[in-house]
Amino acid sequence: MNLKKYRNKTEIVSKETMEHLDICTEVIAEVNAILHYGSGNQLFSILDTEGESRVRSKMCRESIRKAAKESSADSSPTGKIERKIKYAMQHQAGNCDEMNAIAFGILTTQGLKAPLFSMADLKQDHAYTLIGDPRVPEWGETNTVVVDAWPIYGAAYTLKQSRYNLKTDPQITLTYPASTPAPESIEALFEQEYEIVNTSFVNQYLARKSAPNVGRELIESLYANTLNAKTYRDERVGAKDPSTRYQIKGEAPRTFDKISMQDLQKYRAIQEKVEPFLSTHPKWDIQQTSKRNLLSHLKSILSI
Structure with a gap:
C-alpha cells in the first residue's frame, strides 16, 4: 500500500463510538479464532x-444450501444467519458472508445500545455489519462502526473511513434493535459443541471430486481450473486509511491498526508465498488494493 496515502489524521467521535471500536476489535479477533x-x-x-x-x-x-432445502428449515432472515453460523463453525472457514454472520451473531449477544445492521453490497460482492444507523444524525457515517473480519488485516474503523460504504447502495439483510437481548437460538449456537471437520475429511471430499489432497498440487489444480479469477481476491484492508486515529474530545487520540509481532511474522511469511506465486500465476493477480510497503507500515505501528 502506498505509504503516502497514510495521513495519520484524527477523527473526532463520540464516547459510545470509541467503545464500539473496541468491541469491533474484539469481535474480529473472535471471528478469526473461530x-x-x-x-x-x-x-x-x-x-x-x-x-x-x-x-x-x-x-x-x-451444507448451508442442503440444510435450507429441508422441510423444517427456518426461511426467515434469522434462520438463514443461524445456518451460516452453525456450518461455518463446523468447517472453521468461510467467505465474507459467513464471517459476517458470526460477527453479527456475536454482536447480538453484547446488549449494545446501538442498532445493528447486516449489510450486503451486491455491486462489490461483500457483506459486513454496522453498529449504529448512518441514516440518523446521532450516528451518521462518522459514528457508525464497520465490523468486517474478512480483510486479511482486520481492524476497527468507522463507515466514513470504510472502502465499503453507502455509495454503492448496499442492502440491509437483517437488523437488530438496540438494547435487545440476544435470541436464545443465537446464544445456543455459540455454546454448542460441534463435530469439527478435520483435514482427513476434507481430503475424502476432494477424493470424491477426483481432486488432489490439500497441498501444493491442489493449489495448482485450483489455478488450472479457474473459471472466474475475481473469486480469488487479494484484499488486505477494509479502511481507506488504516492509520486514521480516533479521538473523544479532550482525550488522547487512539489508533486501531495495531498488530502483534506474532501476526506480523505470520503475514510476512504468507506474503513470501503470495508474491512469488502471483508472479508465475498471473490469472490470480487481481489487485483489489495497493500492496506495496503494507508490511512496512504495519511494522511501523507494531504493538508487541
Whole structure:
C-alpha cells in the first residue's frame, strides 16, 4: 500500500463510538479464532492453507444450501444467519458472508445500545455489519462502526473511513434493535459443541471430486481450473486509511491498526508465498488494493 496515502489524521467521535471500536476489535479477533482456516476467496488464506480454506468454504456453503432445502428449515432472515453460523463453525472457514454472520451473531449477544445492521453490497460482492444507523444524525457515517473480519488485516474503523460504504447502495439483510437481548437460538449456537471437520475429511471430499489432497498440487489444480479469477481476491484492508486515529474530545487520540509481532511474522511469511506465486500465476493477480510497503507500515505501528 502506498505509504503516502497514510495521513495519520484524527477523527473526532463520540464516547459510545470509541467503545464500539473496541468491541469491533474484539469481535474480529473472535471471528478469526473461530474461522482460523480463513477465507475461501482470499489469496492469503488459500495459499497459506494450501487450498484448504477454499475447499472448507465450499463444503460449508454446500451444507448451508442442503440444510435450507429441508422441510423444517427456518426461511426467515434469522434462520438463514443461524445456518451460516452453525456450518461455518463446523468447517472453521468461510467467505465474507459467513464471517459476517458470526460477527453479527456475536454482536447480538453484547446488549449494545446501538442498532445493528447486516449489510450486503451486491455491486462489490461483500457483506459486513454496522453498529449504529448512518441514516440518523446521532450516528451518521462518522459514528457508525464497520465490523468486517474478512480483510486479511482486520481492524476497527468507522463507515466514513470504510472502502465499503453507502455509495454503492448496499442492502440491509437483517437488523437488530438496540438494547435487545440476544435470541436464545443465537446464544445456543455459540455454546454448542460441534463435530469439527478435520483435514482427513476434507481430503475424502476432494477424493470424491477426483481432486488432489490439500497441498501444493491442489493449489495448482485450483489455478488450472479457474473459471472466474475475481473469486480469488487479494484484499488486505477494509479502511481507506488504516492509520486514521480516533479521538473523544479532550482525550488522547487512539489508533486501531495495531498488530502483534506474532501476526506480523505470520503475514510476512504468507506474503513470501503470495508474491512469488502471483508472479508465475498471473490469472490470480487481481489487485483489489495497493500492496506495496503494507508490511512496512504495519511494522511501523507494531504493538508487541
